[in-house]
Amino acid sequence: MILDRRTFGKSALGAAAGVALSNTIASPFAFAMAAPPRPNSIVNGVKIGLQPFCYHDLPQSDQNRSILIQRLVQNGLSFVELHATWVEPTFQLPGVTAEAAREKQRQWRLTTPPSFYESVKKEFDDAGITIFTYYVGFTMATPAGEIDAVYEAARLLGAQGAIGSYGLAVAQKLVPFPAKHNIFTGLHNHDNLSDPDAFSTEETFEKGLAMSPNFKATLDVRHFTAANGDCLKFLEKHHERVSSVHLGDRRKNNGRSTPFGEGDAPIIEILRMIRDNQWPMIALLEFEHGTLRSGVDEVQIVLDYCKRALA
Amino acid sequence: MTLTWKSAVALMLTLSATFHVAAAQHEAARPAERGVINFLTPILPDPVLQHSKETYVLYGCAYCHGVDLRVRNGEAADLLHSPLVRADVDGGVISHVLRVGIPQTAKLSPMPQFSDLSDRELADIARWIHYSKGQGHFAELMQDRDVVVGDISAGKAYFEKSCSMCHSPASIASAIKVVKDADLKAFIIRPAFLQSTPSFDVSRRTEKAVTGRAKHGTLLENYTSAEVADLLAFIKTIK
Numbered sequence: 309m310i311l312d313r314r315t316f317g318k319s320a321l322g323a324a325a326g327v328a329l330s331n332t333i334a335s336p337f338a339f340a341m342a343a344p345p346r347p348n349s350i351v352n353g354v355k356i357g358l359q360p361f362c363y364h365d366l367p368q369s370d371q372n373r374s375i376l377i378q379r380l381v382q383n384g385l386s387f388v389e390l391h392a393t394w395v396e397p398t399f400q401l402p403g404v405t406a407e408a409a410r411e412k413q414r415q416w417r418l419t420t421p422p423s424f425y426e427s428v429k430k431e432f433d434d435a436g437i438t439i440f441t442y443y444v445g446f447t448m449a450t451p452a453g454e455i456d457a458v459y460e461a462a463r464l465l466g467a468q469g470a471i472g473s474y475g476l477a478v479a480q481k482l483v484p485f486p487a488k489h490n491i492f493t494g495l496h497n498h499d500n501l502s503d504p505d506a507f508s509t510e511e512t513f514e515k516g517l518a519m520s521p522n523f524k525a526t527l528d529v530r531h532f533t534a535a536n537g538d539c540l541k542f543l544e545k546h547h548e549r550v551s552s553v554h555l556g557d558r559r560k561n562n563g564r565s566t567p568f569g570e571g572d573a574p575i576i577e578i579l580r581m582i583r584d585n586q587w588p589m590i591a592l593l594e595f596e597h598g599t600l601r602s603g604v605d606e607v608q609i610v611l612d613y614c615k616r617a618l619a
Numbered sequence: 620m621t622l623t624w625k626s627a628v629a630l631m632l633t634l635s636a637t638f639h640v641a642a643a644q645h646e647a648a649r650p651a652e653r654g655v656i657n658f659l660t661p662i663l664p665d666p667v668l669q670h671s672k673e674t675y676v677l678y679g680c681a682y683c684h685g686v687d688l689r690v691r692n693g694e695a696a697d698l699l700h701s702p703l704v705r706a707d708v709d710g711g712v713i714s715h716v717l718r719v720g721i722p723q724t725a726k727l728s729p730m731p732q733f734s735d736l737s738d739r740e741l742a743d744i745a746r747w748i749h750y751s752k753g754q755g756h757f758a759e760l761m762q763d764r765d766v767v768v769g770d771i772s773a774g775k776a777y778f779e780k781s782c783s784m785c786h787s788p789a790s791i792a793s794a795i796k797v798v799k800d801a802d803l804k805a806f807i808i809r810p811a812f813l814q815s816t817p818s819f820d821v822s823r824r825t826e827k828a829v830t831g832r833a834k835h836g837t838l839l840e841n842y843t844s845a846e847v848a849d850l851l852a853f854i855k856t857i858k
Contacts, residue, residue, distance in 0.1 A: 498728040564731045598679035
């Protein structure tokens with residue numbers, strides 16, 4: 309029987325049910341406990357987490373953080389890549405210029421005490437969720453002091469790394485910071501092939517990784533595929549420098565985002581490669597395809613797709 | 620206004636940087652959001668429009684550009700104020716941009732291409748963008764505090780240029796005689812039929828009805844505050 313990637317989902321439904329059931333009955337006494345179930349998204353040794361903007365219907369703000377945590381628990385996800393917008397107050401308010409909002413943000417980052425980040429970490433800890441990475445964007449204009457404060461914030465949150473979307477020039481500026489805070493810097497690609505500064509191809513990743521042993525690749529398989537890159541060859545060659553994959557689907561040639569299994573990204577193969585080689589890298593679900601379902605339902609569908617791939 | 624494909628692409632590339640700035644400014648004006656968004660509600664009475672909205676959401680447009688065209692991702696183009704959308708009359712420009720994407724860009728993430736969508740799907744997306752732009756622009760125009768005093772002669776000139784091919788001053792006067800002054804602005808810029816569900820009764824689908832709806836839809840998207848003030852000043856003289 310030959311399975312294509314569309315029929316794969318249906319045929320493996322039973323396997324998915326098995327995985328879900330095994331999670332539910334992990335403790336024979338779970339039914340008697342009042343506490344909500346602890347999420348566990350390690351599937352056959354592969355850690356699966358979420359870039360939570362996948363909850364497209366949940367605006368990213370610190371005010372929605374409690375809902376985010378509830379949703380992660382609901383989906384059974386125990387790892388998250390936390391964008392700073394879930395942590396920091398919103399400074400861009402009506403009547404406030406972008407420049408003024410940015411200055412307020414800078415001052416907030418420089419003056420916020422460690423206890424604030426520790427309390428945020430505790431919110432996730434209490435729910436059984438590990439903050440794997442802290443996602444913050446930097447530019448060439450970001451002062452070194454502010455970068456230092458953000459890296460310290462990442463460490464206080466318990467993150468193993470700080471990642472963001474920027475190019476080679478900004479990455480060079482970040483070289484001193486990960487070692488100082490004992491975390492890594494994650495280099496994240498998009499599919500911009502027209503900008504030589506952008507992370508988009510194997511070549512640009514190699515340039516970035518050569519800057520520091522504390523730099524690791526966050527391979528976004530959607531964008532790498534859209535940039536006509538070969539994700540499997542990249543992982544074969546560079547897996548020791550890959551901290552995580554952003555796992556989702558897109559079509560080649562700057563093609564659109566698609567539901568899992570309808571694009572050109574080899575999602576199943578990537579997951580199995582991680583599993584079969586026992587690589588420590590984490591698979592972070594991240595998608596931009598639209599849906600008429602709720603965010604929780606759509607995340608569950610892609611998570612179940614991954615569980616079936618790993619069954 | 621009709622654009623060739625080449626000129627559409629040139630316009631698209633020229634405006635790319637402008638979009639970025641506009642998007643950032645637009646985003647900066649957004650208040651902090653709390654709670655959950657439902658992209659599908661309110662369910663519109665017009666099933667064609669509702670289907671267009673769902674197509675727009677389903678292909679991920681809402682994720683970046685916002686279902687109400689209020690940018691959700693700072694890098695996305697601000698379609699509510701986009702010159703490219705303004706230049707599009709029949710969906711041709713929007714459909715072309717969707718087919719080819721915007722691969723050459725200074726942004727981190729290029730606008731993807733949607734070349735595998737059907738003509739119908741592309742038309743649905745364009746339809747929703749235009750409808751949503753009209754609604755968003757209407758809200759902006761209604762928020763104007765009318766601090767600009769309209770110029771009656773400029774309003775008359777606008778009327779003769781843009782309205783008189785379908786309406787006479789007398790017909791307008793007749794139509795608005797029961798409309799309160801406070802409601803006149805909304806009555807003029809968004810006539811009630813624009814909010815109604817189009818009929819598919821062939822006896823009612825006259826050319827005048829179809830083109831009238833289309834023309835008022837285009838006007839609603841593109842009125843400037845000054846044009847509205849001038850037009851209102853003129854129309855009040857014939858009420």
